[in-house]
Each structure stands twice: as structure tokens, then as C-alpha cells.
Amino acid sequence: MIDMRAAVRFNEAVAKDLFLMGLEAPAILHSARPGQFVMLGLGEGADPLLRRPFSICGRKGEDTLLILYRIVGRGTALLARLGEGVDLPCLGPLGRGFDLPEDGGTVLAVAGGIGIAPLVSLMQSRSGRPCECLIGCRTAAELVPLDALVPPDRVIRVITDDGSSGRRGLVTDLLEERLGRKEKPPGLICACGPQPMLREVARLAAQAHVSCQVSLEARMACGVGACQGCVVAASTGAGGGYLRVCREGPVFDAEEVDWGRSHGR
Amino acid sequence: MGAEPVDMRVSLGPLQLKNPVVAASGTYGYGEEYAELVDPSLLGGIVVKGLSLKPREGNPPPRIVETPCGMLNAIGLANCGLDRFLAEKVPLLDNLDTAVIVNIYGHSTAEYGDLAEALRGVDAVDALEVNISCPNVECGGLAFGTDPLAAARVTESVVRHADKPVIVKLSPNVTDIRVIARAVEAAGADALSLINTLTGMAVDVASRRPLLGNVSGGLSGPAIKPVALYMLYQTVRAVHIPVMGMGGIMGARDALEFLITGATALQVGTAHFVDPRASIEIVAGIELYCRDHGIRRVADLSGTLVV
Numbered sequence: 001m002i003d004m005r006a007a008v009r010f011n012e013a014v015a016k017d018l019f020l021m022g023l024e025a026p027a028i029l030h031s032a033r034p035g036q037f038v039m040l041g042l043g044e045g046a047d048p049l050l051r052r053p054f055s056i057c058g059r060k061g062e063d064t065l066l067i068l069y070r071i072v073g074r075g076t077a078l079l080a081r082l083g084e085g086v087d088l089p090c091l092g093p094l095g096r097g098f099d100l101p102e103d104g105g106t107v108l109a110v111a112g113g114i115g116i117a118p119l120v121s122l123m124q125s126r127s128g129r130p131c132e133c134l135i136g137c138r139t140a141a142e143l144v145p146l147d148a149l150v151p152p153d154r155v156i157r158v159i160t161d162d163g164s165s166g167r168r169g170l171v172t173d174l175l176e177e178r179l180g181r182k183e184k185p186p187g188l189i190c191a192c193g194p195q196p197m198l199r200e201v202a203r204l205a206a207q208a209h210v211s212c213q214v215s216l217e218a219r220m221a222c223g224v225g226a227c228q229g230c231v232v233a234a235s236t237g238a239g240g241g242y243l244r245v246c247r248e249g250p251v252f253d254a255e256e257v258d259w260g261r262s263h264g265r
Numbered sequence: 266m267g268a269e270p271v272d273m274r275v276s277l278g279p280l281q282l283k284n285p286v287v288a289a290s291g292t293y294g295y296g297e298e299y300a301e302l303v304d305p306s307l308l309g310g311i312v313v314k315g316l317s318l319k320p321r322e323g324n325p326p327p328r329i330v331e332t333p334c335g336m337l338n339a340i341g342l343a344n345c346g347l348d349r350f351l352a353e354k355v356p357l358l359d360n361l362d363t364a365v366i367v368n369i370y371g372h373s374t375a376e377y378g379d380l381a382e383a384l385r386g387v388d389a390v391d392a393l394e395v396n397i398s399c400p401n402v403e404c405g406g407l408a409f410g411t412d413p414l415a416a417a418r419v420t421e422s423v424v425r426h427a428d429k430p431v432i433v434k435l436s437p438n439v440t441d442i443r444v445i446a447r448a449v450e451a452a453g454a455d456a457l458s459l460i461n462t463l464t465g466m467a468v469d470v471a472s473r474r475p476l477l478g479n480v481s482g483g484l485s486g487p488a489i490k491p492v493a494l495y496m497l498y499q500t501v502r503a504v505h506i507p508v509m510g511m512g513g514i515m516g517a518r519d520a521l522e523f524l525i526t527g528a529t530a531l532q533v534g535t536a537h538f539v540d541p542r543a544s545i546e547i548v549a550g551i552e553l554y555c556r557d558h559g560i561r562r563v564a565d566l567s568g569t570l571v572v
């Protein structure tokens with residue numbers, strides 16, 4: 001865990017309301033695993049106050065950490081205005097990343113919307129090993145161009161809510177088909193996206209007896225496990241209880257999460 | 266210049282601190298969470314997360330929402346409970362080279378006493394901070410902190426059972442904080458700390474729902490600093506025991522305002538989320554100020570407000 005000031009190398013729009021930012025943060029990048037995140041400080045003043053969590057989307061070269069983000073509110077709007085050369089507080093790498101088998105079968109990444117962010121770094125790290133990716137989003141304009149980001153041998157299928165790119169439907173439709181096919185089932189499913197989507201992914205994976213890891217989101221304050229603010233309902237242990245997304249997650253085995261008690265955002 | 270080192274030690278009644286800056290309960294975990302980033306031995310002390318007899322899973326999420334210059338939290342005193350605290354946390358706290366203060370919370374006067382009793386003889390724990398001011402739990406908490414009689418009873422019960430200095434943490438959610446402060450002093454508290462969070466809420470206009478799972482929560486951060494400072498001002502004039510001030514302290518300048526107003530020591534909370542090194546930089550900033558102003562002992566700065 002390192003707290004540093006990271007300089008913005010580039011910060012450009014890549015799709016509707018979506019930005020890709022390169023941050024010079026070699027020290028954080030070198031110890032980071034796919035699925036981990038950073039807390040970025042967005043302003044010098046007291047408003048906005050708290051740092052914001054972002055998945056480490058991947059790397060470019062040896063020392064540039066990539067963040068892929070969507071503008072949803074004040075903090076992300078401020079982020080989108082930062083230009084090259086500015087530096088901002090960056091704490092990471094944080095949390096538990098994906099637990100990937102050294103060999104094993106295919107890793108199947110399933111992304112909903114901005115959920116593609118941590119899965120890019122997963123695909124980067126699986127270079128030379130079988131890895132497929134299913135992507136769902138609302139419309140073609142929101143689709144992040146991945147050609148420059150992930151190795152060319154990845155099998156990527158796209159589906160959109162309105163049919164403007166790929167087929168019309170939900171990413172879970174693609175997953176259901178993939179799991180139903182005669183093809184060798186994936187060894188592991190790694191998913192990130194809205195909670196209702198993840199719940200369905202978890203259900204389909206369990207039905208097909210494929211292990212499944214999900215990356216969750218929660219409102220965070222500290223990012224290191226000190227404030228107990230970022231919890232998600234746990235299925236494990238007597239009486240359930242809660243797990244901290246920043247510490248026990250953000251990547252969980254799908255069975256660790258109590259999907260019934262778990263709130264969407 | 267400034268060859269003479271500043272004496273940063275302060276005493277809160279029987280509790281001695283190496284410097285006046287303490288990490289506030291609920292914002293610093295058990296010290297271990299930030300240990301990779303900051304050396305806790307540079308702090309005057311840490312107050313660990315509120316402890317109850319039984320484990321508490323806390324409130325349903327979302328538990329946090331940001332508001333202008335502040336945040337609302339409704340954690341609900343999630344904690345591992347006394348048994349696990351003694352087994353798992355105390356050995357870690359024992360290694361810390363700083364004062365360890367345990368923030369305690371009970372459902373009844375008797376439970377507060379039971380916690381104090383259970384912590385007798387636990388050497389790793391240097392003092393108790395009695396939380397009668399948490400706005401985020403349905404029964405108890407705030408109820409004890411807004412009624413002078415109840416506050417005094419809880420204090421008495423803890424003082425009777427404890428073998429350590431007792432600090433009582435007051436709530437700002439009262440009409441006149443001096444009434445509670447005096448009642449707690451008369452009941453035997455060694456020191457006071459204030460303020461806990463101010464009750465507040467926030468609403469999502471899209472869904473027309475409260476943004477917190479618990480509907481309401483506690484407001485902290487820079488937004489509450491003026492309120493905290495005024496309550497400190499009132500309290501230090503009403504009692505004779507030392508007071509720890511807190512509420513929105515983000516940097517050394519804020520900290521100095523609290524010391525000058527009459528605080529003997531300070532607690533830093535929400536600032537850690539913005540910058541994990543905040544409290545350590547505040548120690549350095551206070552020392553620098555003293556040096557620049559020819560103040561040899563930081564304790565001499567307390568209560569130097571000119572009105």
C-alpha cells in the first residue's frame with residue numbers, strides 16, 4: 001500500500017461519458033494485481049472531500065496506471081477536467097484482487113457497463129492463456145474500444161440493450177448461451193457490473209458448476225478497512241454479518257455474498 | 266533559531282500523552298489498518314473503534330454519503346465485541362508505542378460498567394473513552410448523552426469499575442452542552458472529549474429515498490468545525506477537567522484553533538480519509554507553530570484565546 005502523488009499522463013474521452021486516464025504511478029503498479037483498486041484525491045479543497053475508489057484498469061508501458069471511469073457526479077466531473085501534468089493523491093493498490101488459477105481452463109470475463117474496467121487488467125494479465133470476454137452495455141456509443149488495451153488473441157463478444165452493437169439483449173443472455181454450449185466450460189467466471197447483473201451471473205455460474213468471482217462496489221471513505229463504511233451482506237458464517245468491500249473485497253467468491261440481503265446501489 | 270525542542274507532552278488528568286494529537290474513534294480502526302502508511306508511534310494516542318460487550322454487525326448499507334465539506338456515516342458501531350477484542354486486537358495494540366484509548370458503548374448503565382470491569386488489568390489499554398453520544402444506534406448511545414442524569418449514572422458506573430483514566434465523549438446534539446459536561450464532571454470523569462457527530466440526513470431526489478440505509482447518520486468533517494469549536498469554548502469555561510477537542514480538524518491551523526480555545530488535546534477523524542498522514546502532519550505543524558512563536562511547552566498554548 002503506497003500513498004503518492006501521481007501525475008496525469010493523459011486523460012481522454014473514449015466513449016460517451018467515459019474517460020481513460022493514464023497516471024504515472026510505477027510503485028503502485030508494480031505490486032498491483034488485477035481486481036485491485038486505488039483511492040484518488042480529486043480536489044485540493046474540502047468539497048468534494050473524500051477520495052474516490054477506481055479499479056486499476058490496467059497498465060500502459062512500465063509505469064503508467066490506467067483508470068477507466070464514467071462521469072456520474074461531482075468528483076468524476078472534476079476528474080474529467082484534469083489535464084496532462086497535474087498530479088493527484090493516489091493510494092493503492094488496495095483490496096483483494098481476482099484469484100486466478102496459474103494454469104486451469106479458460107477465464108471468462110463478464111462485464112456490464114463500466115464493469116469492464118477491472119476486467120481489462122485481468123485480460124492483460126492472462127496474456128498467452130485462454131481468456132474470453134462478454135461485454136454488455138446500453139448502447140454502442142458507450143462501448144469502450146478495447147483494441148489498444150487488451151492482447152489481440154482475446155475472444156470478445158458484445159451485446160447492447162438497444163441492439164446498436166452486437167445483438168440486442170443482456171450480457172447474461174450471452175453468458176447463458178456460452179455455458180449451455182457443448183464447448184468446454186470455462187474454469188472460472190470473473191464478473192463486474194451492476195449488482196442485479198452480478199446476482200444473475202452468480203446464479204448461472206452456480207447452475208453450471210463453474211466457480212465465479214465478482215467485483216463489487218460500495219460507497220467508501222477510508223479504502224483500507226478502518227471505517228466499516230463500505231460493507232456488503234455476507235452469506236458466510238453464523239448470523240451472516242457484513243464484509244468490507246475495500247478489505248475482504250472488492251473481489252469476492254460469488255458464494256460469499258448474500259445476494260438476497262445485498263442492496264443494489 | 267529554534268534550537269530548543271518544543272515539549273509536546275500533555276496530561277489529561279492521570280493520562281499522559283507524548284503529544285496532543287490523537288486519532289478519533291471509528292476513523293483509525295485498531296491502528297493496524299494504516300500501519301503500512303504511517304507510524305502510529307508518532308501520534309499522541311489512538312482511540313480504537315467503539316467496543317460493545319457483544320459483537321455488532323452494524324447498520325445496513327449504504328453507510329456513508331458525502332455532503333458539502335463533510336460526510337454522513339451510519340456505521341452503527343459495527344465491531345467484533347469484547348471477547349474477540351481481547352483475543353485478537355489487544356496483542357496488536359500492546360505493540361503500539363502510543364497511548365491506546367478504548368471507546369466503549371453499552372445498551373445500559375450496567376453494560377458500560379461491565380466493559381470497564383472487563384478491561385481492568387489489560388495493560389495495553391491506557392484509558393477509556395465513554396461513548397454516550399453515538400447517533401447511529403437505536404437504543405442507548407445518544408439517549409445517555411442528552412440527559413444529564415443518565416450521563417452522570419453511566420459515568421459513575423464506569424469510574425467505579427475502571428482502573429484507568431475515564432474520558433467521557435459528549436454529543437453536540439443537545440441544547441446546552443455545559444449541563445451535560447458539568448454532570449459528567451461531578452460524576453467523576455477524568456476528562457471530556459467533544460464533539461461526536463451531529464445528526465443529519467441526505468435524500469436522493471431520483472429515487473426519493475434517504476441516501477443512508479439507516480435514514481439518518483452522523484455528520485463529520487470540515488462542515489462541523491465551527492460548531493465543534495464553539496461547543497469547546499463553552500465547555501472549557503464550564504468545567505475544571507481537561508478537554509479533548511475534535512470535529513473537522515483537517516490541518517495544523519484547525520488544530521491550533523482548538524488548542525488556543527482551550528483544548529488540552531485534539532482528536533483527528535475524517536481527515537484521515539482525505540490524507541492518511543493528516544494527524545502526523547498536524548503534530549509537525551503544531552510543533553513548528555510553537556517554535557516560531559517561542560512557545561516552549563505546547564501545554565502553555567492551551568486556553569490562550571483573547572476574547
Ligand SMILES: Cc1cc2nc3c(=O)[nH]c(=O)nc-3n(C[C@H](O)[C@H](O)[C@H](O)COP(=O)(O)OP(=O)(O)OC[C@H]3O[C@@H](n4cnc5c(N)ncnc54)[C@H](O)[C@@H]3O)c2cc1C
Binds near residue numbers: 057070073076219
Ligand atoms: C472498488 C471500486 C472500484 C470502482 N471502480 C470504478 C471504475 O473503474 N470506474 C468508474 O467509473 N467507477 C468506479 N467505481 C465507482 C466510482 O467510485 C464512483 O462512480 C465515484 O466515486 C463517483 O464519484 P462522484 O463524485 O462522481 O459521484 P457523487 O457526486 O459522489 O455521486 C453521484 C452518484 O454517483 C453514484 N456513486 C457515488 N459513489 C459511488 C460508488 N462508490 N459506487 C458506485 N456509484 C457511486 C451514485 O449513484 C451517486 O448518486 C468504483 C467503485 C468501487 C467501490
Ligand SMILES: Cc1cc2nc3c(=O)[nH]c(=O)nc-3n(C[C@H](O)[C@H](O)[C@H](O)COP(=O)(O)O)c2cc1C
Binds near residue numbers: 291368
Ligand atoms: C466513519 C466514522 C465512524 C465513527 N465511529 C465512532 C465510534 O465508534 N465511536 C465514537 O465515539 N465516535 C465515532 N465517530 C465519531 C468520531 O470519532 C468524531 O467524533 C467525529 O467524526 C468528529 O470528528 P471529525 O470531524 O474529525 O471526523 C465516527 C466517525 C466516523 C466518520
Ligand code: FES
Binds near residue numbers: 219222224226245
Ligand atoms: S471504506 Fe472504510 S472500511 Fe471500507
